[in-house]
Amino acid sequence: MVKPSEPEFEQAYNELVSTLKDSTLFQKHPKYQKVIDVVSVPERIVQFRVAWENDKGEIQINNGFRVQFNSALGPYKGGLRLHPSVNLSILKFLGFEQIFKNALTGLNIGGGKGGSDFDPKGKSDNEIRRFCYAFMKELAVGGFLGENRDVPAGDIGTGAREVGFLFGAYKSYTKSWEGVLTGKGLTWGGSLIRPEATGYGLVYYTEQQIKYATKGKEDFTGKRVAISGSGNVAQYAALKVIELGGTVVSLSDSKGAIISETGITKEHIFSIQEAKIKFKSLKDIINEYSAFSSSPVKYIDGARPWIHVGQVDVALPSATQNEISGEEAKALVAAGVKYVAEGSNMGSTQEAIDVFEGERVATKSASSPAVWYGPGKASNAGGVLVSALEMAQNSQRLTWTTEQVDDELKKRMIELFNQSIKFATEYSNETNKESLPSLVKGANLAGFVKVADAMFDHGDVY
Structure with a gap:
């Protein structure tokens, strides 16, 4: 299940499982233990070759990935990272974290992550555009993306320019305008406050x-x-x-x-x-x-x-x-x-x-x-939270004001924090009652229980 050749994923897996075991969750509700073996395996991994042409007319090859980890709470949601360090272990770790981070937002989004070992640094706009079209072709034509299936976003190396090229490629290949990427430009479906x-x-x-x-x-x-x-x-x-x-x-x-x-x-x-x-x-x-x-x-x-x-x-x-x-x-x-x-x-x-x-x-x-x-799965959830709000605006064909988005962001980050406190307190087995609740345990417990309950309801675990 967790391979030694995937150190980043192994670290993320062990961090989650160790905090769950170091609580009273499994003592009070033993059924949750069986969820770990299922939730730690991606529902689907898409791995593909990305062949693109540089400005000299030479063919370049990169590896492309999309890890569709868990859809119990909604369509897969998570960024596309473009960086030479990208490999399957890093994307599995990020996708695994994304499951529980997205659950903490209180919105209907599942967990996924993707990207490529392509390095946008030093590349011309035309080279980046050619890469983005080649990358998106594999996902769009393969039918792996969609506003109710999988909605990627930006990440390291994938900013407004790259999202624009990727969206243009998706629209070109599918002949469909839909909110299939977040982090879009404000004039074509993006949300205020998303960069912030x-x-x-x-x-x-x-x-x-x-x-x-x-x-x-x-x-x-x-x-x-x-x-x-x-x-x-x-x-x-x-x-x-x-x-x-x-x-x-x-x-x-x-x-x-x-x-x-x-x-x-x-x-x-x-x-x-x-x-x-x-x-x-x-x-x-x-x-x-x-x-x-x-x-x-x-x-x-x-x-x-x-x-x-x-x-x-x-x-x-x-x-x-x-x-x-x-x-x-x-x-x-x-x-x-x-x-x-x-x-x-x-x-x-x-x-x-x-x-x-x-x-x-x-x-x-x-x-x-x-x-x-x-922990990051709680404290940096604001990005995916506003990405989900962008999806909501796309569905409504509306654009919210800066104040609306920022107020919703702040309100939901406070709710997320309070959920972590609630679960950390409810399932604590610590002897020092004077110390503050463990936010890492609280975030892991709150996100895990929400995903697990949905998986039980769907029959993914029984």
Whole structure:
């Protein structure tokens, strides 16, 4: 079932199962144990060759995938990742996480993930368009997608340009306009707040952590916040933190990190937004853009920010999987971090989670947590949540206002947080009653039970 050759999927599987077993769920309801063997196997894996032509007229070959993991709650929903690191293990891990993340939104969407080992960096618009048409041909002509079957979205390497090309290809091959992709342009079926959704939702979730732990006495005001990444999630999380009165002390990319003792500004982030469209690195950006000459930051080559940020209250890993190691988690604890929430999927290694959860359990007072960790399947659900709201708008042939979408996003992130608290409390077997509930257990339990109940009702498990 779980293969040693699929380390990322194995990690995601073990993380879920270990938290379920470390609760009272199976003691109170033994029937749920039989669901694990079924839900951990994808309903379908589509794997295919993508042959496309570069600007020199040469044929290029990439691997394409779509993992349709679970449709108990609705059509498969999950992004398409375009990155050289993409393989089946990574997509199975992402699809598996997506099942339970989507369940937590309270909306009718199943779990899936897809993509290719194609690298859009350094490619011309025409090369990317040719790739997207070749990739979509395999899925559209094969009948694997549809507004009630499978609705992909963007992900790493798949932004507005790529979604546009993919949608155009689907429309061309099927002769049908339907909401079969999310993250679309605003003039042809997209939703306001979609680019901001994951970052905003991450901050709304973390705000609930702070308010719950301090009984409403504190929020982001005055908090020092370390953020990794510099893509959409990190950018909009940083802007929302600044809006709420926090100080953002770091951002990063695959080449290094920028650190600011006094705070990364909105002007810094606007410059990064402009430059990242051109695939510029942070190292290039801080040397080329005037915002950084008037308000300098420190650049650390080849580093992640966690051991360099100094005193921090909040850590928001928002780059990629396994970006906080056990040693980095210990460094964050030593730096005073109180709240960790993942903008990336599986942003912390199991060793890091063990450090954070160990600190939480050791807490002597629930009103003064050592560390409170929020897992990505809950804390970064804002993106897929607004994707599902985009699907709803497409079905209605309506476009909601910014305020409507943002209000719905915030409301549902609060509901999601409260569901995690409810399940963590109801099925806790922890002896320290003074510590805060485990959000990782709560999210896993809430998502798993909702999916499992639907699978029982459908006869997928009996």
